[in-house]
Amino acid sequence: MTKRILNGMWAFMLAAALPLMTVSCLKTEGYPDDEHEPTIDYPELEVAVGTMQRDDAGRLLAIAATRSFDTRTDLGATQAPNRAPLLRADGYRPYVSYPYDAIQISGALFYTVSGDRFPFLRQICGQGDLLVTVSAFTAYVELHDKPENLEPPLNTPPGMQIVVSDGMIAFRGPAGVYSCLLNDGANYTAIFSSHKKLTEHEVIKDFTPPLYYFYLNAEVGRTRLGFQSLLGEDGMLHPDTNIVWAELVPQGTYTEPHLYDVDELTKFPQSSLVCTLTGMTDSLMFVTAPAPSEIRNVLFDAYTVFTEKGQPATADAFKAGDVITITYDEPYEGYRPWIVFANTVSK
Numbered sequence: 001m002t003k004r005i006l007n008g009m010w011a012f013m014l015a016a017a018l019p020l021m022t023v024s025c026l027k028t029e030g031y032p033d034d035e036h037e038p039t040i041d042y043p044e045l046e047v048a049v050g051t052m053q054r055d056d057a058g059r060l061l062a063i064a065a066t067r068s069f070d071t072r073t074d075l076g077a078t079q080a081p082n083r084a085p086l087l088r089a090d091g092y093r094p095y096v097s098y099p100y101d102a103i104q105i106s107g108a109l110f111y112t113v114s115g116d117r118f119p120f121l122r123q124i125c126g127q128g129d130l131l132v133t134v135s136a137f138t139a140y141v142e143l144h145d146k147p148e149n150l151e152p153p154l155n156t157p158p159g160m161q162i163v164v165s166d167g168m169i170a171f172r173g174p175a176g177v178y179s180c181l182l183n184d185g186a187n188y189t190a191i192f193s194s195h196k197k198l199t200e201h202e203v204i205k206d207f208t209p210p211l212y213y214f215y216l217n218a219e220v221g222r223t224r225l226g227f228q229s230l231l232g233e234d235g236m237l238h239p240d241t242n243i244v245w246a247e248l249v250p251q252g253t254y255t256e257p258h259l260y261d262v263d264e265l266t267k268f269p270q271s272s273l274v275c276t277l278t279g280m281t282d283s284l285m286f287v288t289a290p291a292p293s294e295i296r297n298v299l300f301d302a303y304t305v306f307t308e309k310g311q312p313a314t315a316d317a318f319k320a321g322d323v324i325t326i327t328y329d330e331p332y333e334g335y336r337p338w339i340v341f342a343n344t345v346s347k
Contacts, residue, residue, distance in 0.1 A: 057098075057100065058197070059177060060098060061198070062172065062177035063177060063332075065105055065168065066133050067260065067332075068105045069254070070332065070333070083270070086305040087312050088305055089312040091312075096266070098266065099163075101142045101261070101262055102140040102141075102157065103139050104137060104138045104257055104260070105260070107135060107257070108254040109133070110132070110250070110253065111134075111251055112251055113130055115129070118244060120212065121178065124176050125178060126176065126338070127174070128174065131172040131173070136167050137166065139198075140163060141161055142160060143159055163202075166196075167181070168181050180214050181193070183195075189218075192213065193211070193214075194211055211229075212227065213243075214226065214227055223247070226243040227243065268330055268331050269330050270329060270330065272325060273289055273325070274289075275293075275324060275326065276288045276289075277321065278321075280315070280318065285300065285342075292336075294336055295339070296339070298345070304342045304343065304344065305345075306344075315345075324347045326343075326344065327344045328341060
């Protein structure tokens with residue numbers, strides 16, 4: 001998206017949404033209160049949604065967008081402690097890499113909405129009210145070799161080069177985050193589509209199912225969120241393609257651009273949990289944990305460090321019935337996940 005289109009999109013959202021915010025709520029319907037565990041397959045969630053991939057740009061954007069809300073309300077001051085470097089069994093120190101060096105949130109509109117109205121979001125973000133952030137962003141990488149006689153675009157931070165600019169909608173709940181990029185807009189409605197995905201260098205269009213649309217509609221006296229499931233996992237047209245709507249409750253705005261270093265977005269305080277391993281696959285552990293923890297699934301990858309009796313180990317050393325201790329990131333206040341990525345697993 002060009003800078004002109006991006007600016008037009010942001011102006012549209014501000015002009016359409018800000019004067020028309022109301023504090024109202026649509027009655028929710030659907031699922032019993034105690035039905036809170038995800039019913040979708042976790043490996044598919046990892047690939048399709050992007051909440052579980054450590055180098056996934058969509059997760060970074062969602063964290064950056066919602067972090068702007070925390071910054072506005074002074075909830076984002078928690079500093080992550082320095083972590084001791086740990087060795088894997090193969091002798092390497094895992095280092096998580098990311099495609100960008102910095103992300104700027106140029107402005108944002110904040111709302112809340114009940115996740116119970118949208119089963120798709122509830123499966124990822126959890127029950128109750130979800131924070132909804134509509135924002136414009138720019139992703140940067142460090143500029144190592146500046147071309148001669150080429151001035152950077154206006155407002156580009158010194159030493160940085162723009163990779164991509166776009167608009168997005170992001171959702172955050174107790175269980176996780178999700179983001180979706182801006183696709184189109186007309187008639188006081190901004191349309192966000194899951195087929196637009198970020199790579200290391202650009203935004204691409206990938207129509208691999210499933211395919212979802214989100215709508216932000218700002219008409220006189222109300223602002224609404226719509227969700228539409230267009231294509232199912234099997235690539236077939238979803239049997240119910242009607243748009244599900246819910247009223248958005250406005251929570252304010254964020255008008256000052258804020259540049260986040262990627263390290264700032266990815267170094268979080270850690271939590272520790274003692275649980276019992278009940279089974280595992282090549283990338284997923286099934287566990288039982290004492291209340292109030294709701295964690296039942298623990299993902300692991302090449303960045304996870306396994307230890308046994310204080311010595312480096314591999315995942316093969318862990319069997320059903322083992323009492324294990326996991327550590328995982330807490331990216332924001334109130335995080336109560338169902339599924340986490342383990343930084344360390346020990347017994």
